[in-house]
Amino acid sequence: MSLIRPSDHKLSDQKPLVVLKNAGVRRNGRWLVRGVEFSIGRGEIVTLIGPNGSGKSTTAKAAIGVLKPDEGWVERQPGLKVGYVPQKLAIDWTLPLTVERLMTLTGPLKAGEIADALSATGISHLARAEVQHLSGGEFQRALLARAVARKPDLLVLDEPVQGVDFTGEIALYDLIKSIRNRTGCGILLISHDLHMVMAATDTVICLNSHVCCRGTPQAVSQSPEYLKLFGSRAAKTLAVYSHDHDHTHLPDGRVLHADGSITDHCHPDDGHHHGDRADEGGDLDHSHGPDCGCGHHSRLQGFDTKERDRA
Amino acid sequence: MLDDFFIRALVAGIGLAITVGPLGCFVIWRRMAYFGDTMAHSALLGVALSLLFDLNLMLSVFLVAAGVSLLLLLLHRRGALSTDALLGILSHSTLSIGLVLVAFMSWVRIDLIGFLFGDILAVSRADIDLVWGGGILVLFAIIYLWRPLLASTVNHELAEAEGLQPQRARLFFMLLMALVIAIAMKIVGILLITSLLIIPAATARRFASSPEIMAVLASLIGVLAVTGGLFGSLHFDTPSGPSIVVAALGLFVLSLIPFGRRAAGGAMTHPTSGGQH
Numbered sequence: 001m002s003l004i005r006p007s008d009h010k011l012s013d014q015k016p017l018v019v020l021k022n023a024g025v026r027r028n029g030r031w032l033v034r035g036v037e038f039s040i041g042r043g044e045i046v047t048l049i050g051p052n053g054s055g056k057s058t059t060a061k062a063a064i065g066v067l068k069p070d071e072g073w074v075e076r077q078p079g080l081k082v083g084y085v086p087q088k089l090a091i092d093w094t095l096p097l098t099v100e101r102l103m104t105l106t107g108p109l110k111a112g113e114i115a116d117a118l119s120a121t122g123i124s125h126l127a128r129a130e131v132q133h134l135s136g137g138e139f140q141r142a143l144l145a146r147a148v149a150r151k152p153d154l155l156v157l158d159e160p161v162q163g164v165d166f167t168g169e170i171a172l173y174d175l176i177k178s179i180r181n182r183t184g185c186g187i188l189l190i191s192h193d194l195h196m197v198m199a200a201t202d203t204v205i206c207l208n209s210h211v212c213c214r215g216t217p218q219a220v221s222q223s224p225e226y227l228k229l230f231g232s233r234a235a236k237t238l239a240v241y242s243h244d245h246d247h248t249h250l251p252d253g254r255v256l257h258a259d260g261s262i263t264d265h266c267h268p269d270d271g272h273h274h275g276d277r278a279d280e281g282g283d284l285d286h287s288h289g290p291d292c293g294c295g296h297h298s299r300l301q302g303f304d305t306k307e308r309d310r311a
Numbered sequence: 312m313l314d315d316f317f318i319r320a321l322v323a324g325i326g327l328a329i330t331v332g333p334l335g336c337f338v339i340w341r342r343m344a345y346f347g348d349t350m351a352h353s354a355l356l357g358v359a360l361s362l363l364f365d366l367n368l369m370l371s372v373f374l375v376a377a378g379v380s381l382l383l384l385l386l387h388r389r390g391a392l393s394t395d396a397l398l399g400i401l402s403h404s405t406l407s408i409g410l411v412l413v414a415f416m417s418w419v420r421i422d423l424i425g426f427l428f429g430d431i432l433a434v435s436r437a438d439i440d441l442v443w444g445g446g447i448l449v450l451f452a453i454i455y456l457w458r459p460l461l462a463s464t465v466n467h468e469l470a471e472a473e474g475l476q477p478q479r480a481r482l483f484f485m486l487l488m489a490l491v492i493a494i495a496m497k498i499v500g501i502l503l504i505t506s507l508l509i510i511p512a513a514t515a516r517r518f519a520s521s522p523e524i525m526a527v528l529a530s531l532i533g534v535l536a537v538t539g540g541l542f543g544s545l546h547f548d549t550p551s552g553p554s555i556v557v558a559a560l561g562l563f564v565l566s567l568i569p570f571g572r573r574a575a576g577g578a579m580t581h582p583t584s585g586g587q588h
């Protein structure tokens with residue numbers, strides 16, 4: 001499939017759309033997130049996962065310039081056009097807003113562009129409906145259509161499948177993938193699910209006030225158990241992500257490190273992480289083995305019980 | 312026969328109603344009624360300062376109202392107090408300081424009731440020029456700021472992410488509010504300015520299918536309310552401000568009767584917190 005340039009202006013094809021380097025955001029004397037490093041290139045999908053309050057939205061907002069990092073830096077290509085679907089969007093009942101009018105909220109569009117975006121998201125029939133009357137899934141589609149219609153270079157989707165049932169979730173992920181394939185835009189996706197991500201994801205970044213681990217998802221088809229659980233259609237869309245942590249987040253918010261020490265915070269430079277930023281590759285994770293001696297293979301189970309309860 | 316003063320009040324009132332329509336819509340969409348009220352109450356402090364330092368009345372009202380709104384934004388951003396408490400403190404303290412100052416100035420004769428509730432007798436030719444001149448300025452500014460204001464009303468961060476500079480739009484919006492308060496003071500009075508902003512806009516909601524239509528309808532309904540209110544004020548010898556508000560309320564109630572579909576507007580939050588699975 002040929003990649004159509006998402007917008008008229010010229011952005012470099014070589015450089016990433018956005019780069020975060022050791023980025024941290026601090027509020028009221030507390031680091032919401034710290035030491036975040038990643039980049040998103042054209043056509044690339046990066047998924048942020050982590051428990052509630054782990055700094056996923058903060059990280060996304062820093063990436064698109066809504067929040068300024070208090071540490072490190074964020075580099076965006078000049079003229080980068082962003083399409084944003086925020087996590088929470090409350091539209092007061094007193095505001096009369098149809099789906100069609102929502103499309104041109106932040107910029108003018110041609111009638112054909114609106115129609116294309118609505119039909120791509122499967123809500124052409126809702127063009128005249130007031131947004132306050134839509135169901136959760138319809139509203140997410142309308143928000144997605146709005147963000148896509150402006151032909152962004154970078155699409156930022158903060159929990160786009162919230163309030164959507166499982167079938168709807170699969171359909172939305174398929175839609176997001178087809179948008180990427182058709183327009184070649186970069187996508188930063190935030191998911192509330194710690195273990196299932198979009199199969200088309202290139203990089204998964206697991207956050208809990210810092211980058212806990214990162215990697216690529218594994219196809220569900222390799223795991224007969226998941227295949228049975230989700231069915232073959234979902235298996236094409238979703239993938240499993242296995243965590244690989246060199247530390248554990250305790251229920252009180254402190255962090256237990258590989259060397260047995262406990263600290264209030266955890267970030268790459270705190271000296272408790274072995275082999276993270278020392279090897280200048282910037283790769284924060286490392287693979288554990290039985291002989292690695294860190295003694296806390298939290299992986300899926302550990303993450304589940306300790307961090308989900310807190311969420 | 313209508314007297315000259317009444318024609319003047321009518322012309323000024325209609326100009327004002329057209330001006331405040333779109334602004335009033337933003338006040339209710341953004342849930343800023345209390346905020347607007349606080350700014351309006353500070354106008355009396357502006358009146359007192361204008362008398363004390365012999366400044367132009369509208370200018371000093373504008374400056375005080377703008378100053379109060381900036382102070383509110385600043386305090387709110389620093390998270391010193393909840394917005395609600397801040398508004399309550401500023402709203403009534405500026406009003407009271409104004410009243411106390413005016414009471415101290417025994418050497419000036421001032422029609423306090425006129426400032427608080429509006430006085431059609433007080434509308435001069437110069438006031439008409441100011442209302443229409445200021446009104447046209449406000450309308451052009453609102454049209455120019457429409458997209459960023461509307462987008463940030465839906466979601467501030469969305470507007471920011473997509474390059475609309477909502478912060479700047481909000482600052483200008485505050486200044487426009489201060490300007491409207493300065494020009495509305497004589498006609499509806501300090502205590503009732505916000506109701507002229509809110510009631511026609513709320514009435515328009517029922518008949519509007521888009522934000523733009525609602526803004527235009529709010530202006531038209533405002534014109535009806537001002538006209539009806541001023542005639543009532545003349546006929547029953549009541550203060551102009553309350554008469555206009557009563558007329559506006561009448562229209563609002565009328566708009567409810569034939570269409571009993573939805574009574575009050577609660578905010579609908581979309582989407583409800585995501586389903587866990």
Ligand SMILES: [Zn+2]
Pocket residue numbers: 208210211212247249266
């Ligand atoms: Zn961690």
Ligand SMILES: [Zn+2]
Pocket residue numbers: 206207212213214243244245303
């Ligand atoms: Zn992880």
Ligand SMILES: [Zn+2]
Pocket residue numbers: 245246258288292293294295
């Ligand atoms: Zn280890």
